[in-house]
Amino acid sequence: MSISTTGVLARPRTADARPDPPAKKRRPPDLRRWISPVALVLLWQAASSTGVLPPDELASPVTVARAAVDLAVDGELGSAFAVSLRRVAVGFVLGAAAGLALGLLAGLSRWSETLVDPPVQMLRTLPHLGLIPLFILWFGIGEEPKIALIACGVAFPLYLNLHSGIRQTDPDLLEAARVLGYTRAERVRHVVLPSAVPQTLVGLRIALGTAWLSLIVAEQVNADAGIGHLINNAREFLRTDVVVVGLLVYALLGLTTDALVRGLERRVLRWQTR
Amino acid sequence: MADPVITSAVRVRGLTRTFGTRRVLRDVDLDIAGGEFVALLGRSGSGKSTLLRVLAGLDREVRGEVDVPGTVSVAFQQPRLLPWRRVWRNVSLGLRGVDGRAVAVKALAEVQLAGHAEAWPLTLSGGEAQRVSLARALVREPDVLLLDEPFGALDALTRLAMHALVERLWNTHRPAVLLVTHDVDEALLLADRVLVLDDGHVITEHRVDLARPRDRGSLVDLRAEVLADLGVDRETT
Known part of the structure; x- marks a missing residue:
């Protein structure tokens, strides 16, 4: 698995640069794209029902759905979540x-x-997930090492993208503001920070992706509660249905935050639409 | 604002600007009276943009005397609007933080863009954006308006409309104007006085004593003279 934490310049920065061609209008979803996913689930169900796929290797879709409902009803899923x-x-x-x-x-x-930059650039080359052993030595096996791991995964992409976003501010715009008599603080507020927003949002999306990844890895180690605990417990009892439910919850959480950031981008960057 | 004693809006004496070993401006003298329209002609590399940047206060690494006592506004070749501020906010940037929506919309009306007050700059055409930039420069009622090839990036038809617009705005607001350009016709159509800058030095000066609005036909003789100053032969034009 590889998650890039380097800055990606995704958007134009100046009034003169023409931005990307307008985003495609939303078309009604092409239902044909559902054919193969549904077929795969049906195939999975068929393999489980005929015994080709034993339940202690992978539970059937129907069993997974039932497990999800059970876990939700008795509150176990909610509290782990x-x-x-x-x-x-x-x-x-x-x-x-x-x-x-x-x-x-x-x-x-x-x-x-x-x-600041040299040490941060050096540290970011460390795969942060590899820090777990150290964090356990430093913080024990409670909440602290998990939170520290997630914080590390979030800090680096935000730092890199905000920093490079600020650095890429169009000098022509700064000059125009200077001619209008803007002080340094005013130039930062009206020119520098707004022009760093698009790239910072790119960083935010990467940071959230890394946060979920860090959570999953952190919860594999000594979790006494949470989705990871639910999954590890289920493994002990060969409850592959519960394992799959846990994975689905992780996926849903990731998708939800990604959608939230997309919504935020649409709102904050509406000046880029033309 | 403008002290009544001050007669010249711009006064420059012995201005010299060096980049490394290259002297981009050599001992330049320049006076612009209040309300006067001066065009500065020159080839690329003649130092005309450097002179404008010095007058705008963007370049202070100079020797000589530079005196620009009043408010200065600049319209650049590119409109340099902040894409994340709506059009009217870009104009009110000229008022520095004052929430002058009404003033900004009035300034936009002067450039025929009142209907675009709420638009985002990236939705404007090149000519529209340049008009917003002019409105932003004029909204603060400058004593000196510096125009740095503001029509250079526009198509020929838009440029003609912009000439008429600039003339009208100048008539209404009467700032002293320094128009930097390499377009001889543009300089002769608009300016009271045309200066030719060559190799960092003002080599000639032409007074254009013709009634406005001028038509190109009346400019033929003057045009030939100025082109000769610029080292362009009649045969090649």
Whole structure:
């Protein structure tokens, strides 16, 4: 699995640069695209029903659905969900605060950049998921190492994208603001920060993807609650149906946050539509 | 704002600007009276844009005397609008933070864009964006308006309309104008005085004492003279 944390310049920055061609109008969904996914699920069900796929290797779709309903009804799924969500939320807030603060510092001041950027660039080459052993030694096996891992995954992409977004501010626009008599603080507010927003949002999406990934890895280690705990417990009892339910919940959480960021982008970047 | 004692809007004496070993401006003198329209002609690399940047206060690494006592506005070759601010907010940027929506819309009406006040800059055509840029420059009622080849990136038809617009705006607001251009016709159509800059030095000056609006036919003789100053032969034009 590879998640890129490097900055991606996804959008034009100046009034003169022509942005991407207009986004395609939303067309009614092409139902034919559902044919093969549905066929695969049916095939899976058929393999399970005929015994080709034994339930201790992979439960059938119907069993998975039943397990999901059972877990939801007795509240086990809800409480596991809440624990996992809290971990991601706390880790995200801490990581985002660190990443954004350092990104602003390095972006707005040459001296801070000289001091901050080299160590951050070196650290980001470490695969952060590999830090688990150290985090366990430092923080024990409670909530702290999990939250720290998620915070690390969030901080780096936000730092990198905010920093490079600020650095890519169009000097022509800054000059125009200078001619209008804008002070440095006003130029930062009206020109620099708004022009860093598109790339920071790219960073936000990468950060959220990394946050969920970090959660999943962190919860494989000594989780006594949460979705990961649910999955590990189920493994002990060969409950492949519950394992699949846990995986589906992870996937849904990831999709939901991604959709939220997309919504945010549409709103914040509506000036890019033409 | 403008002190009544001040008669010249721009006063430059012995201005020299060096980049490394290259002297881009050599000992330039320049006076622009209040309300006067001056065009500065020159080939690329003659130093005309450098001179404009010095007057705009964007370049202070100079020797010599530069005195621009009043408010200065600049319209650049590219409109340089902030794409994340609506059109009227871009115009009110000229008022620096004052929430002057009414003033901005009035300034937009002067450039026939009142209907675009709520639009995003990226939805405008090149000519429209340049008109917004003019409105932003004029909304602060500058004493000096610096135009840095503002029509250079526009198509020929739009450029003609812009000439008429600039003339009208100048008549209404009467700032001193320095128009930097390499288009001889444009300079002669609009300016009271045309300066030719060559190799960092003002080599000639032509007064254009013709009634406005001028038509191109009346400019033929003057045009030939100015082209000769610029080193362009009659045969090649």
